[in-house]
Amino acid sequence: MELSFSSFDEHYDYLEKTYSDLLSYVFSYLSLKADPIISVTIVDNDTIHEINKTYRGIDRPTDVISFAFLDDDENRDENLNKEGLIDLGEIYISLPKAIEQAEDYGHSLERELDFLFVHGLLHLLGYDHMNEEDEKEMFSLQETILVNKGVTR
DSSP states (O other): OEEEEEEOOTTHHHHHHHHHHHHHHHHHHTTOOSEEEEEEEEEOHHHHHHHHHHHHOOOSOOSEEEEETTTTOTTHHHHHTSSSEEEEEEEEEEHHHHHHHHHHHTSOHHHHHHHHHHHHHHHHTTOOOSSHHHHHHHHHHHHHHHHHTTOOO
16 A cells, blocks of 8 residues: 655644555455555645646635546456555645634544545545435445544544
8 A cells, every 4th residue: 555645744744644544444444455556635725726627627726636547447346356556546635625624614634634535535436426325325434434433523
């Protein structure tokens, strides 16, 4: 398993350990056998705004954006369930948005960063929330993972 951080700040040590633990847990919980590689980049609001505008056509900052390398792979599930390295993609998290949302929701920054990572990771694994049924599945799984890892509000 490999997590690479393209940029980081004073939260690096926390993120490296916590995200590695969460990544391992998610793969174990979902019984996935592959050895994942993920790039995580912590950015400012201007950067995520530009990414959101360029790639999603949405002209505002957001909290997390994922680029799943396996989205068009017809064998995604098969590849996730066989041993060997697999490059899942990239996750971009806006630190200012995470700080703002932690304050808005009344929980810690660490909890918000964990939530955003798990949310982004599930997108890399093919989960989405484009319709009500998919949203229920993804958000329920996300909450179960966080609660099981002791990450609560």
